Amino acid sequence: MGTTVSSGSPQRHLVLFNYEAWGHMRPMCNFAARIVKMQPTILITHFVTPTFYDRVQTELRRNFEDQESSLLERIRIIALPCDNTNPLDSSVLQKAFANAYEKLVNLQPVSCVKTEVEIKTTCSPDLVVVDFFGSAPIDAVRKASKKQVKVLFWFAGSATSLFCVGGPESQGGKGNLRTRSQEVAKRTCISIEEAAAQITLTGKGSLVRLPGLPPMYDYEIQPQRLIAPLALLGGVSLRTSDTMEACDGIVLATPECYEIEAIAALRDWLAGSSRPIYACGPLIPSGAQAVAFEKLQSSDAAKVESFLHAKLTSHGEHSVLYISFGTIFFPLEPEKLAAFLEIAVEKKVPFILNHTSPYIPLPDFVTDKLSSYSDCMATGYFVSHAGHNSVIEAITEGVPLICWPFLLDHATNAARISDRLQIGYELFQVRTGPGLQPAYRLGKAPEGTLEAFVVEAQQVLSKALGDDGQRRRANAQRLKQQIMQVWGENGQSQKAVEGFLALIGNDDTRQGFFSSLTTCS
Structure with a gap:
């Protein structure tokens, strides 16, 4: 039998909901921490999945010092049942959320399936933030709520990539994706999900101009062959578009200074329906606990730290590739990764390789791996898929990137990093599938062969280690300085969260919270 925990009598109640994706949950944990530090009387109920329950708890602890335990207690984590046999099927999780939310509204206890603890509350929800393809949870909130409760759209990806699933076509967006998908499905006798995937991922060679990015062909949003069924990805795009249409506003886990034009364009788009946007990034813990609990998450932490310090001594600052x-x-072509590592060895560049994907096994040629990252002065470049969380962590530390993108915001981030901001490079010869069509910025199609990749990798690493790399590192450091200001008094992200809190109501005990971002560089 589980025990029972009572939350007391908070003044306001915020509900957060994530699907089963760590990249969505992690910044939301840190968002929750920011909220209770800025408004300590608020109660937060964060619904997650059992798989990530422990990681969420650990990530939250990274935000709080020992003397702040009372603030940490304002955040209740509740794991909801989901389909563990198929994590891509969210129907069970969505039904569980609907049931749990209705219980919160009726002041009934909600059970955590991970701990078997019943969580009680004495006030119903005042504001809800749902994951970016949560149109069904929005419907559940509006059906069950007995008062007006705004529901905001949570997006932990690049703001620019939202134009790949919606937004005005005049700004490179897809327009009303559901309407367009229905038309294509009817005309071609395919499912609406397949139609949505065709519109958002395949492309026909049209030139698009997304806010703040160089022009690119529409198919360049998908520079690699798909690793999931087309209909599945189309369904995600469709639900994302539906959620954007249904929500009362958007919360972005990105700093505004990274995507100035895209966020301005989003504001223009939503202004027509009087819906706000809150750009609240970077959402990364800082302080002594942040480092301590991060090390606890990896058995290789001590090994990594020792390696980095050794290379700092032997090779100097900014010498290691992560x-x-x-x-x-x-x-998808491990021989290219093997070639990249061989080039690094030839150039006497030390590296750390992290492999965590459950879908693609570690190649046989890798005999040892290190799986944790430390923001040490030894780190020179971050070789990344350019997923948004990875990018935000890198730019917060002023570390330039070498981008190996796969889809959607990987592609938009890579273009922004290499071309718009010039804080890194993009690899074109890693492209596969639709990515082997002409690339607008290259003026031709990438060959995509191992030989062509070796030439490109040699050139990119030579640039990164030379004067051009120093220039791009300086650009990254300047961006870092801008990011360090966003959580200061009157900083962009600080003001964004203050605006968000205005939706839920202020009280006399609200306190300011200004923190600087700690770095090792």
């Missing part, structure tokens, strides 16, 4: 493709992705 190579990671996130929790899902990994190169």
Whole structure:
């Protein structure tokens, strides 16, 4: 039997909901921490999945010092049942959220399936933030609520990529994706999900101009062959578009100074329906606990730290390549990764390779791997898929990137990093599938062969280690300085969260919270 915990009598109640994706949950954990530090009387109920329950708890602890335990207690984590046999099927999780939310509205206890603890509350929700393809949870909130409760759209990806699933066509967007998908499905006798995928991912060679990015062909949003069924990805795009249409506003886990033009364009788009946008990034813990609890998450932490300090001594500052493709992705052509590592060895560049994807096994040629990252002065470049969380962590530390993108915001981030901001490079010869069509910025199609990749990798690493790399590192450091200001008094992200809190109501105990971002560089 589980025990029972009572939350007391908070003044306001914020509900957060994530699907089963760590890249969505992690910044939301840090968003929740910011909220309770800025408004300590608020109660937060964060619904997650059992798989990530422990990681969420650890990530939250990274935000709080020992004397702040009372603030941490304002955040209740509740794991909801989901389909563990098929994490891509969210129907069970969505039904569980609807049931749990209705219980919160009726002041009934909600059970956490991970701990078997019943969580009580004495006030119903005042504001809800749902994950970016949560149109069904929005419907559930509006059906069950007994008072007006605004529901905001949570997006942990690049703001620019939202134009790949919606937004005005005049700004490179897809327009009303559901309407367009229905028309294509009817005309071609395919499912609406397949039609949505055709519109958002395949492209026909049209030139698009997304806000703040160089022109590119529409198919360049998908520079690699797909690792999931087309209909599945189309369904995600469709639900994302539906959620954007249905929500009362958007919360972005990105700093405004990174995507100035895209966020301005989003504001213009939503202004027509009087819906706000809150750009609240970077959402990264800082302080002593942040480092301590991060090390606890990896058994290799001590090994990594020792390696980095050794290379700092032997090779100097900014000498190590950190190579990671996130929790899902990994190169589909491992021979290219092997060639890249061989080039690094030839150039006497030390590296750390992180592999966490459950879908693509670690190649046989890798005999040892290190799986944790430390923001040490030894880190020179981050070789990344350019997923948004990875990008935000890198630019917050002023570390330039070498981008190996796979889809959607990877592609938009890579273009922004290499061309618009010039804080890194993009690899074109890693492209596969639709990515082997002409690339607008190259003026031709990438060959995509191993030989062509070796030439490109040699050139990119030579530039990165030379004067051009120093210039791009300086650009990254300047961006870092801008980011360090966003959580200061009157900083962009600080003001954004203050605006968000205005939706839920202020009280006399609200306190300001200004923190500087700690770095090792």
